[in-house]
Amino acid sequence: MKKDYKGIIFDLDGVICYTDQYHYKAWKMLADKLGIPFDEQINNRLRGVSRMESLEIILEKSEKAYTEEEKVEMAEEKNANYRELLAQMSPKDLSSEVKETLDLLHGTKLLAIGSSSKNTAFILERIGLAGYFDAVADGNDITRSKPDPEVFLIAARRLNLKPQECLVVEDAKAGVDAAVAGGFDCAAVGDAAGYGAATYSLKSVCDLKELA
Ligand code: BG6
Ligand code: MG
16 A cells, blocks of 8 residues: 555444444335335445435335425434434454554554534544544535545645545445545455455455554
8 A cells, every 4th residue: 555645534334333234224114114125235225325315216116206305204203213222332443453453554644534424423423432533524514425426625725735635545346436536545445345446455444554
């Protein structure tokens, strides 16, 4: 990996912590109530995608058409269930490997979060990282979600850095595409590892220690 990045912008869900199962449970509750089939495979398509776009993907299997108002209500219901699950998270849900890597990088790089989630502040607080990052850009700051680069461009601007000076770390293909579209190098982990569009493919977030 190139060593001279001045900043590192991390996606949150699936990179810093693992909320996949909570998203799955909360969407499943809603889908079951509506009688719509929903499984882990469909859940995988929701990675990196905004809440309302996620709902549209779930409703692809619905025989009924819903109004915008009904959709907003559904998304709110899912989010209430999701936040109840998130409330059970604690600093124990931040792995020691991820924490060690962040602490090591903190000395030499500026660190930011670039997440589609509107629950970013709540999640960071639950896992003990409130106030930890030099900048946070999230679902509340943007009008276009990944694969649009907006969230990463805002994060870079808040770090006072150019995209070319930052590395983005992502677990979603939509997130890798967003980073590349914004002119960032991108390190892919998890589900996106091996995705050809990424600059680097990592076995885990710990591989970033070599940048410190
Ligand atoms: C992303 C997740 O980080 O946030 C997506 O990968 C999710 O699955 C999106 O849909 C929006 O999350 P929230 O918390 O605003 O509903
Ligand atoms: Mg993610």
